[in-house]
Amino acid sequence: MNTYRTHIMVCGGTGCISSGSDQLIDELNRLLIETQYDGEVQVVKTGCFGFCGQGPIVKIHPDEVFYVQVQPGDAKEIIEEHIMKGRRVERLLYHEPMEKRKVKEHKDMAFYKKQYRIALRNCGLINPEDIQEYIAFGGYEALGRALTEMEPADVISLVKRSGLRGRGGGGFSTGLKWELTRQAAGSPKYIICNADEGDPGAFMDRSILEGDPHSVLEAMAIGGYAIGANKGYIYIRAEYPLAIHRLQIAIQQAKELGLLGKNIFGIGFDFDIELKYGAGAFVCGEETALIHSIEGKRGEPTKKPPFPAESGYRGKPTCVNNVETFANIPPIILKGADWFASIGTEKSKGTKVFALAGKVNNVGLVEVPMGITLREIIYDIGGGIKDNKKFKAVQTGGPSGGVITEENLDTPIDYESLKAIGSMMGSGGMIVMDEDDCMVNIAKFYLEFTQDESCGKCTPCRVGTKRMYEILEKITEGKGEAEDMEHLEQLSYMIKDSALCGLGQTAPNPVLSTMKYFRHEYISHIRDHYCETGSCKALVKYRINPEKCVGCTACARVCPVNCISGAVKKPHSIEESKCIKCGACYDACKFDAVIKP
Amino acid sequence: MTIKSLEELIKIREGAQKKVNLRQSGDDGEDIIEILVGMATCGIAAGARETLHAIIEEINHREIKNIRVVPVGCLGYCHSEPVIQVNIPGEEPILYGKVDSNKAKEIIHHHILGGNILKDSVLINTFQRA
Numbered sequence: 001m002n003t004y005r006t007h008i009m010v011c012g013g014t015g016c017i018s019s020g021s022d023q024l025i026d027e028l029n030r031l032l033i034e035t036q037y038d039g040e041v042q043v044v045k046t047g048c049f050g051f052c053g054q055g056p057i058v059k060i061h062p063d064e065v066f067y068v069q070v071q072p073g074d075a076k077e078i079i080e081e082h083i084m085k086g087r088r089v090e091r092l093l094y095h096e097p098m099e100k101r102k103v104k105e106h107k108d109m110a111f112y113k114k115q116y117r118i119a120l121r122n123c124g125l126i127n128p129e130d131i132q133e134y135i136a137f138g139g140y141e142a143l144g145r146a147l148t149e150m151e152p153a154d155v156i157s158l159v160k161r162s163g164l165r166g167r168g169g170g171g172f173s174t175g176l177k178w179e180l181t182r183q184a185a186g187s188p189k190y191i192i193c194n195a196d197e198g199d200p201g202a203f204m205d206r207s208i209l210e211g212d213p214h215s216v217l218e219a220m221a222i223g224g225y226a227i228g229a230n231k232g233y234i235y236i237r238a239e240y241p242l243a244i245h246r247l248q249i250a251i252q253q254a255k256e257l258g259l260l261g262k263n264i265f266g267i268g269f270d271f272d273i274e275l276k277y278g279a280g281a282f283v284c285g286e287e288t289a290l291i292h293s294i295e296g297k298r299g300e301p302t303k304k305p306p307f308p309a310e311s312g313y314r315g316k317p318t319c320v321n322n323v324e325t326f327a328n329i330p331p332i333i334l335k336g337a338d339w340f341a342s343i344g345t346e347k348s349k350g351t352k353v354f355a356l357a358g359k360v361n362n363v364g365l366v367e368v369p370m371g372i373t374l375r376e377i378i379y380d381i382g383g384g385i386k387d388n389k390k391f392k393a394v395q396t397g398g399p400s401g402g403v404i405t406e407e408n409l410d411t412p413i414d415y416e417s418l419k420a421i422g423s424m425m426g427s428g429g430m431i432v433m434d435e436d437d438c439m440v441n442i443a444k445f446y447l448e449f450t451q452d453e454s455c456g457k458c459t460p461c462r463v464g465t466k467r468m469y470e471i472l473e474k475i476t477e478g479k480g481e482a483e484d485m486e487h488l489e490q491l492s493y494m495i496k497d498s499a500l501c502g503l504g505q506t507a508p509n510p511v512l513s514t515m516k517y518f519r520h521e522y523i524s525h526i527r528d529h530y531c532e533t534g535s536c537k538a539l540v541k542y543r544i545n546p547e548k549c550v551g552c553t554a555c556a557r558v559c560p561v562n563c564i565s566g567a568v569k570k571p572h573s574i575e576e577s578k579c580i581k582c583g584a585c586y587d588a589c590k591f592d593a594v595i596k597p
Numbered sequence: 598m599t600i601k602s603l604e605e606l607i608k609i610r611e612g613a614q615k616k617v618n619l620r621q622s623g624d625d626g627e628d629i630i631e632i633l634v635g636m637a638t639c640g641i642a643a644g645a646r647e648t649l650h651a652i653i654e655e656i657n658h659r660e661i662k663n664i665r666v667v668p669v670g671c672l673g674y675c676h677s678e679p680v681i682q683v684n685i686p687g688e689e690p691i692l693y694g695k696v697d698s699n700k701a702k703e704i705i706h707h708h709i710l711g712g713n714i715l716k717d718s719v720l721i722n723t724f725q726r727a
Contacts, residue, residue, distance in 0.1 A: 265602060
């Protein structure tokens with residue numbers, strides 16, 4: 001067996017692969033062979049490090065050096081300097097935006113300091129395509145202990161006591177869900193992993209499946225043992241090809257070692273997992289719609305009760321849990337309910353993974369203890385707002401949630417507190433918006449998404465969201481009328497009260513919360529036909545400030561309709577009737593002389 | 598092969614852990630012993646790479662945990678290469694000179710495991726930890 005002195009970990013998550021990490025790995029391997037260092041240095045393709053905005057990521061063990069934005073062309077310098085001569089490649093180190101310093105070691109990075117990784121514990125640490133590495137870091141011990149040392153009822157009571165709640169957004173007690181499915185009459189029973197992640201901008205579940213697929217398989221087997229199921233399904237969208245690929249490898253490897261299949265750990269318990277691919281419909285994240293889709297029927301929800309715990313897949317008791325929920329199970333079994341319950345707030349235990357996106361410096365995946373404030377996530381971990389702009393709002397819960405403003409940034413995050421301020425935990429999408437984002441436009445964006453994703457089974461959702469979208473479209477085009485806000489509000493409550501499933505019941509939330517916190521923006525759109533951020537194209541009016549204009553002609557040259565006139569070195573002006581509001585002049589001006597809106 | 602008991606799993610784990618040990622040691626924080634190996638041009642020319650290999654092999658062979666071996670740049674003692682520095686938490690860092698493969702094994706045996714400094718090979722021990 002070769003003993004490697006150095007491990008070069010290269011992120012193999014979808015984000016880093018799309019910015020070239022596969023080529024980087026090839027190049028590193030080629031250079032190692034060329035320099036004959038291939039026997040002592042190993043290149044490992046890992047799961048997501050979470051620091052996606054700075055990818056491709058390379059971490060070198062044991063020195064704990066963390067390189068960012070590494071291109072295939074940088075491989076040579078890493079090998080020649082770092083690997084051969086032990087010198088860090090300074091220019092590839094991460095540069096902390098708040099402190100203006102280069103960060104040498106992984107543990108010093110502000111991005112990781114406040115994180116607490118349970119669900120993401122192995123992401124970036126192991127090669128997800130090698131079951132041996134998962135086992136090396138304690139993998140499958142939880143399954144072994146649960147099967148050989150515990151009764152199913154003990155497992156359920158342990159999970160119940162830990163306080164773990166559904167990470168898909170609902171926040172229902174996982175232990176209780178398991179117990180209800182166990183107690184329900186009927187057999188066989190089924191356990192399903194909901195990997196139909198559909199919120200715009202969210203990729204928590206994908207990263208877990210790509211970076212640590214075995215943790216989900218192990219947890220499903222534990223869940224199957226607890227509720228009395230011998231068959232598990234992972235419902236995953238076909239748009240996640242890498243996650244599917246890694247899951248297939250993981251299932252195969254687990255079967256080879258007898259960790260899935262017949263007579264696991266010699267106690268006579270059989271458990272098998274099958275993948276089911278979804279076509280990427282948002283509504284299939286709703287558990288009844290998901291079950292129908294697995295059955296081969298249309299992905300449409302049915303009313304609850306009966307809950308899947310009583311009558312789910314093929315009318316049998318079925319337990320549906322989210323990917324992240326499952327990823328928490330093995331550590332809970334190994335470290336105990338008290339350990340897990342010691343993390344977080346009174347009612348929300350443990351950690352939550354968030355996909356941080358939008359106008360924030362460190363775009364990526366973060367796992368934080370419940371009870372942390374949004375301010376800490378956005379400023380300490382996220383590194384603040386991009387380009388020193390002003391924070392405006394953050395949307396949590398995706399199209400089902402709402403905006404949270406400056407005044408609520410210090411709210412400790414948990415299921416209840418987010419609900420109290422008009423948003424929700426959701427599955428973990430977190431989109432940060434700055435002063436350039438128009439809130440009416442944001443609400444329109446989410447409604448466009450939900451009206452498109454509505455399955456059409458119930459009228460309030462099918463027709464209601466469409467009507468809401470049309471009203472919002474009218475407002476952003478400057479054709480809003482005084483009673484539009486009242487109509488929006490009425491429709492919102494009507495849909496919330498009468499829609500069949502969670503999709504419709506929560507779809508009006510972005511509108512309600514933006515109307516609550518940014519009412520003045522709606523009013524100025526409707527009454528004054530004015531959008532203060534300039535993002536509503538129809539309302540923008542470009543003008544040139546004659547005091548700032550130096551007459552460089554840059555704007556006139558880029559204008560596609562030649563509506564800017566003026567002599568060289570004299571202030572220019574825009575002819576409003578001809579302007580098509582493309583914004584090219586605004587981008588071209590180096591002197592901030594073009595003003596919008 | 599299939600795993601049929603917790604014991605079998607743990608046995609497989611022990612084998613697998615050896616391959617990934619060096620990833621873990623870095624995260625544990627304070628109690629890590631560090632061996633820094635000077636790997637500048639002069640060090641490599643004098644055989645630092647062989648020294649590094651010998652150290653890794655010996656650590657693996659003796660199954661020493663909580664230790665990490667880090668190749669570093671020039672330590673500035675080109676006359677005595679290969680140079681290695683041993684940092685044991687709570688102790689003065691020790692700098693050894695002219696460390697070949699055999700000397701490296703001795704250092705691990707006597708100094709790291711036995712706690713006795715190899716006085717004859719010490720270059721200097723009155724400087725701050727790098």
